[in-house]
Amino acid sequence: MSMLIPARKKLTVKSIQKLKGQEKLVMVTAYDALFASLFEDDADLILVGDSLNMSFLGNGDTLSATMDQMIYHTKAVCSGAQSPIIVFDMPFGSYNTKEEALKNAIRVYKETGADAIKIEGGAERAEIVEHLVKNGIAVISHIGLMPQFVRADGGYKVRGKSSEDEAELLKDAKILEQAGAFVILLEGIKSEVATKITNELKVPTIGIGAGAGCDGQVLVWSDMFGFFESFKPKFVKKYLNGAKLIREAFSEYKKDVKEGKFPTDEYSY
Numbered sequence: 147m148s149m150l151i152p153a154r155k156k157l158t159v160k161s162i163q164k165l166k167g168q169e170k171l172v173m174v175t176a177y178d179a180l181f182a183s184l185f186e187d188d189a190d191l192i193l194v195g196d197s198l199n200m201s202f203l204g205n206g207d208t209l210s211a212t213m214d215q216m217i218y219h220t221k222a223v224c225s226g227a228q229s230p231i232i233v234f235d236m237p238f239g240s241y242n243t244k245e246e247a248l249k250n251a252i253r254v255y256k257e258t259g260a261d262a263i264k265i266e267g268g269a270e271r272a273e274i275v276e277h278l279v280k281n282g283i284a285v286i287s288h289i290g291l292m293p294q295f296v297r298a299d300g301g302y303k304v305r306g307k308s309s310e311d312e313a314e315l316l317k318d319a320k321i322l323e324q325a326g327a328f329v330i331l332l333e334g335i336k337s338e339v340a341t342k343i344t345n346e347l348k349v350p351t352i353g354i355g356a357g358a359g360c361d362g363q364v365l366v367w368s369d370m371f372g373f374f375e376s377f378k379p380k381f382v383k384k385y386l387n388g389a390k391l392i393r394e395a396f397s398e399y400k401k402d403v404k405e406g407k408f409p410t411d412e413y414s415y
């Protein structure tokens with residue numbers, strides 16, 4: 147697959163919305179051109195998640211990610227994949243006011259090929275979402291367990307366990323839909339609550355740790371391919387034992403080098 151010629155037709159915000167009720171949406175994170183190109187044929191949306199601050203940069207949470215870092219990685223992802231919708235995850239502190247949010251979102255559109263941005267927060271962010279949408283920015287709202295609130299909340303907590311919380315999540319989702327979000331991302335929410343939200347909305351939901359009733363699913367690539375060995379959230383299905391495979395392959399290379407078995411004539415000029 148070429149990095150320059152799109153393998154299939156470019157997806158749009160409208161075509162993604164039309165898939166609600168027709169076909170499940172496939173979303174995955176990517177942080178560079180290489181992995182983006184591997185996902186290009188099968189992903190409907192690629193999220194340049196601020197999770198890169200943890201999985202790529204080795205930090206304990208997402209909070210120290212910056213606009214500059216996110217833009218750097220988004221440019222790389224956009225050069226690796228053209229057909230999926232590329233989503234820029236607005237980092238913590240970059241959208242506290244509607245003016246700041248718009249200034250930063252315009253920077254994203256001007257400096258990268260991203261199609262949309264994602265922001266965390268419920269009804270309290272509705273005014274910001276509306277302002278962005280009115281000014282030509284496509285927005286995904288992220289509710290439920292919100293990693294950017296981890297320090298304020300004192301940890302990662304599954305949402306929707308009480309009827310009050312269920313009502314709050316449903317209200318958040320409806321208000322954000324009304325504000326113009328084209329997708330609502332549901333993270334760490336009890337399955338039955340996420341299904342109820344999905345059934346009540348006209349826009350698609352994409353879940354992570356929110357059960358099978360959502361309109362689509364997203365996973366962090368380094369989780370789903372088993373590159374993290376120390377911690378695996380319950381909602382992550384490991385599709386590859388990546389860390390083990392890389393370690394084994396690398397120690398084979400090390401053995402060959404130490405024993406003078408690499409390079410042979412086949413790999414020499």
Ligand code: KIV
Pocket residue numbers: 175193194195196197198235331333354364366
């Ligand atoms: O940053 C990220 O990868 C995310 C996903 C967990 C949805 O926001």
